[in-house]
Amino acid sequence: MHTSEHREQFIVPIGPQHPALKEPGHFEFTVDGETVTAASARLGYAHRGIEKACEQRTWVQNLYLFERVCGICSHIHATCYAAAVEKLAGVEAPPRAQAIREVVAELERIHSHLLWLGVAAHEAGFDTLFMYTWRDRETVMDLLEVITGNRVNYSANILGGVKNDITPEQSAEVLKGLDFLEKRIQHYLHVVQNDEFFLQRTRGIGVTTKEMAERLGIVGPTARASGVARDVRVDSPYIAYPQFPVNMMVEESGDLEARTVIRIKELTESCRVIRQILENMPEGEIETKMPRRIKEGEVLMRVEAPRGELWYFVKSNGGEKPERVHVRTPTIPNMASVVALAVGHQLADIPMILAGIDPCFSCQDRAVIVNYAKGGHDHWTWEDLRRYGIEYYRKQRRV
Amino acid sequence: MRIATMIGDISRSLFRKPVTRQYPFEKSATPKALRGRVEWDAAKCTGCNLCVRDCPAMALDLHILDRKNKQFVMRYHLDRCVFCAQCEESCRFDAIHLSDKKWELAALTQDPFDIFYGEENNVRTVVEKVLKGNAGQDAGKDSGAKAQAK
Amino acid sequence: MNNINGLIALLLFPSGLFIMAGGLAYQWIDRKLVAQLQNRIGPRWFQPFADVVKLLVKEEVIPEGANPWLFQAMPILALASALTAVLYVPMFGLRAAYSFPGDLIVTVYLMSVLTISIALAGTNTLTRFSLVGATRALTQLFCYEAPFLLALLGPAIAAGSWQIGEIAAYAGKNWWMIITQPVGFFIAMVGLMGKLELPPFDAPEAETEIVAGALTEYSGRGYALFRLAQGVELIVGLTLISLFYLGGISNPLFFIVKTLCLLFILAALQALLTRLRIDQTVGLWWRFIAVLGLLQFLAIAIFATWRWIG
Numbered sequence: 001m002h003t004s005e006h007r008e009q010f011i012v013p014i015g016p017q018h019p020a021l022k023e024p025g026h027f028e029f030t031v032d033g034e035t036v037t038a039a040s041a042r043l044g045y046a047h048r049g050i051e052k053a054c055e056q057r058t059w060v061q062n063l064y065l066f067e068r069v070c071g072i073c074s075h076i077h078a079t080c081y082a083a084a085v086e087k088l089a090g091v092e093a094p095p096r097a098q099a100i101r102e103v104v105a106e107l108e109r110i111h112s113h114l115l116w117l118g119v120a121a122h123e124a125g126f127d128t129l130f131m132y133t134w135r136d137r138e139t140v141m142d143l144l145e146v147i148t149g150n151r152v153n154y155s156a157n158i159l160g161g162v163k164n165d166i167t168p169e170q171s172a173e174v175l176k177g178l179d180f181l182e183k184r185i186q187h188y189l190h191v192v193q194n195d196e197f198f199l200q201r202t203r204g205i206g207v208t209t210k211e212m213a214e215r216l217g218i219v220g221p222t223a224r225a226s227g228v229a230r231d232v233r234v235d236s237p238y239i240a241y242p243q244f245p246v247n248m249m250v251e252e253s254g255d256l257e258a259r260t261v262i263r264i265k266e267l268t269e270s271c272r273v274i275r276q277i278l279e280n281m282p283e284g285e286i287e288t289k290m291p292r293r294i295k296e297g298e299v300l301m302r303v304e305a306p307r308g309e310l311w312y313f314v315k316s317n318g319g320e321k322p323e324r325v326h327v328r329t330p331t332i333p334n335m336a337s338v339v340a341l342a343v344g345h346q347l348a349d350i351p352m353i354l355a356g357i358d359p360c361f362s363c364q365d366r367a368v369i370v371n372y373a374k375g376g377h378d379h380w381t382w383e384d385l386r387r388y389g390i391e392y393y394r395k396q397r398r399v
Numbered sequence: 400m401r402i403a404t405m406i407g408d409i410s411r412s413l414f415r416k417p418v419t420r421q422y423p424f425e426k427s428a429t430p431k432a433l434r435g436r437v438e439w440d441a442a443k444c445t446g447c448n449l450c451v452r453d454c455p456a457m458a459l460d461l462h463i464l465d466r467k468n469k470q471f472v473m474r475y476h477l478d479r480c481v482f483c484a485q486c487e488e489s490c491r492f493d494a495i496h497l498s499d500k501k502w503e504l505a506a507l508t509q510d511p512f513d514i515f516y517g518e519e520n521n522v523r524t525v526v527e528k529v530l531k532g533n534a535g536q537d538a539g540k541d542s543g544a545k546a547q548a549k
Numbered sequence: 550m551n552n553i554n555g556l557i558a559l560l561l562f563p564s565g566l567f568i569m570a571g572g573l574a575y576q577w578i579d580r581k582l583v584a585q586l587q588n589r590i591g592p593r594w595f596q597p598f599a600d601v602v603k604l605l606v607k608e609e610v611i612p613e614g615a616n617p618w619l620f621q622a623m624p625i626l627a628l629a630s631a632l633t634a635v636l637y638v639p640m641f642g643l644r645a646a647y648s649f650p651g652d653l654i655v656t657v658y659l660m661s662v663l664t665i666s667i668a669l670a671g672t673n674t675l676t677r678f679s680l681v682g683a684t685r686a687l688t689q690l691f692c693y694e695a696p697f698l699l700a701l702l703g704p705a706i707a708a709g710s711w712q713i714g715e716i717a718a719y720a721g722k723n724w725w726m727i728i729t730q731p732v733g734f735f736i737a738m739v740g741l742m743g744k745l746e747l748p749p750f751d752a753p754e755a756e757t758e759i760v761a762g763a764l765t766e767y768s769g770r771g772y773a774l775f776r777l778a779q780g781v782e783l784i785v786g787l788t789l790i791s792l793f794y795l796g797g798i799s800n801p802l803f804f805i806v807k808t809l810c811l812l813f814i815l816a817a818l819q820a821l822l823t824r825l826r827i828d829q830t831v832g833l834w835w836r837f838i839a840v841l842g843l844l845q846f847l848a849i850a851i852f853a854t855w856r857w858i859g
Binding site: 011012013018019020031032081119122123124125127128131134135192195197198200201253346347348349362 | 586587588589616640677678681748749752754755757758760785820821822823824825826827828829
């Protein structure tokens with residue numbers, strides 16, 4: 001009798017196009033019945049060459065390019081870049097500008113976390129929660145439009161300050177909106193902590209221990225849900241966080257419930273700090289003069305994006321354009337936890353685990369692979385990359 | 400430990416109109432800060448070109464016919480514009496601002512996205528110059544471009 | 550003459566075109582109710598009709614590796630058996646087109662054919678989403694089938710008949726059985742949600758995991774027929790529950806009011822509950838609902854025997 005060593009594997013592919021993913025990524029889950037036995041991820045479908053593109057643009061133009069790294073957390077990208085360039089140039093934005101930056105950043109956090117809550121509820125199959133959170137997200141988007149003039153890609157920053165001041169009328173409108181939001185946030189906290197059917201899908205699922213979170217280098221709310229007390233806003237305060245500090249939220253259990261709860265608790269904290277800033281807004285200018293050429297040097301800037309720690313490395317050679325900018329978005333370290341956690345869980349939990357880190361695929365896809373074997377050279381210009389891309393796809397289509 | 404925690408929400412919604420805004424039929428007021436189409440004031444412009452240099456989307460072309468007599472034509476590529484208002488920030492003479500009224504910019508053809516600001520005869524000169532520059536590529540554009548001249 | 554009546558019953562009323570249109574209308578009401586509960590607008594009235602027309606016009610792509618015959622036969626079988634079930638059920642407050650002792654069993658059997666055809670259609674293709682969906686559909690079938698049957702048997706035993714018409718007549722003459730057998734009513738409602746794969750029992754077609762479940766590969770006519778069959782089954786299920794638990798055949802107006810009330814309960818449950826994982830579904834049915842059903846069944850049986858002896 002012959003028995004085969006290899007059992008036939010049943011692999012469920014998720015992505016690049018799949019209803020659970022709002023952006024392209026590819027995951028392969030080997031399942032035994034409903035239980036996942038192995039997992040792998042392939043990323044890089046949404047690589048856009050932003051880091052390379054920025055080397056061809058001026059310091060000012062890049063502000064708007066980096067704002068488009070991520071659609072949900074556009075402000076924090078621009079803030080991080082602007083703060084880095086200001087540090088490099090030795091210019092300090094006025095306190096009022098910094099405070100406005102913090103207001104927009106925290107409003108953006110509310111917007112992002114509410115969006116996440118809706119997505120997570122949808123992945124769990126709780127569409128009513130999804131619809132209601134997104135309905136209330138409209139409120140915060142309208143508030144952002146009142147302050148900055150746009151619902152997404154707010155463009156609140158310029159190098160050396162912010163574009164628009166917050167007038168007392170705008171401030172009153174924001175405070176009114178916050179009253180409504182705070183009430184709803186409390187209600188959602190009640191729902192996710194008490195709804196028996198929703199808890200069945202979140203409690204005890206995808207448990208990330210503190211040890212595991214530290215080993216994988218998980219950042220942001222995902223790490224704080226596992227008891228890792230790490231928040232850039234608290235650890236190394238930037239913009240106006242020294243004057244208007246936030247309290248760090250930490251949950252211990254590390255499962256999906258903790259990740260949901262921590263994000264909602266952060267919303268309450270954001271509302272509180274926005275209120276505090278609006279009531280004690282520093283007076284003064286909202287912009288300072290920035291030189292067009294930034295003096296030579298390099299700088300590393302860390303901020304806390306809604307998804308976790310985001311950092312920018314900026315290097316200048318003294319010209320009008322940056323020599324090199326490197327971005328690390330929070331999704332890439334968190335992605336490791338998806339593959340690590342998936343094994344042993346049910347197939348039905350996978351979308352929840354994936355959504356639990358609040359992934360942003362387009363943000364993280366930034367690697368460029370240069371194939372030396374094919375005679376590539378080690379310095380590629382924007383034109384080279386563009387030509388390479390066009391030729392690559394032309395070849396693909398002909399096959 | 401309860402089931403159906405959202406019963407309050409759904410029972411309230413039952414007797415309430417849906418919140419969905421039926422956009423083209425009901426419009427909501429836009430905030431003052433809203434960033435719409437770029438408006439350019441020829442009288443205030445000095446032709447310093449700062450807006451053109453700072454535009455991240457290469458949406459502005461300033462054609463200087465005569466700097467002394469302030470004979471400028473601004474070609475505004477609406478289809479490239481990302482409405483970031485950096486031009487408004489960069490302009491030291493307050494010649495550019497983004498309208499908070501003109502934001503419904505959808506159109507069925509491409510012509511309305513190519514806007515020329517300036518005096519009519521100057522615009523004509525520039526349009527001819529532009530067309531000569533890419534002759535054969537979009538020759539059919541001139542009628543539309545002229546129609547848009549302001 | 551008899552043949553013409555039969556043809557009308559099969560093709561126009563109660564089975565056939567009429568019930569298909571009715572099924573789509575009820576599906577629309579269901580979607581609209583859920584939308585209203587979620588504070589949004591929902592589809593316009595012709596949306597399900599437009600969907601079905603569009604799907605019927607579309608080309609049917611038969612995927613590689615599937616048995617073409619089975620692939621095309623399954624939707625037809627599903628719709629045909631759902632339509633046949635209609636013939637034995639007193640629809641819209643009128644008498645059933647055909648009736649014989651034991652037609653309840655046949656109807657319940659015909660209603661299960663839909664799930665079985667969906668599962669077979671899923672296993673027929675090579676798509677992994679379909680296979681997982683089909684497995685889940687069958688797993689779920691084994692869960693709700695027994696309790697659902699028990700829930701329908703309760704009234705049958707109380708009436709002492711296996712004929713839908715007679716049970717309905719009994720239900721019309723006595724107290725509404727929603728009061729005398731509330732547990733049975735609850736189980737029948739939840740069982741219907743399982744049968745129709747409505748949330749929270751939509752694990753077999755959970756879109757965030759397995760796209761469209763067993764029907765992932767169906768794109769054109771086949772999908773339209775499955776949709777129609779689901780609509781028909783929705784009406785048949787609602788009718789059976791309203792007949793048995795809400796006071797018999799009554800008249801067309803009351804029929805519509807009663808079934809719409811039931812539909813509203815279904816919509817509210819859909820809006821309130823989170824999708825269950827398949828293992829949780831199985832646990833819920835066998836540990837909780839099946840036990841409840843059995844207890845009620847025992848109570849009814851003891852009561853009936855006692856009355857029979859006494």
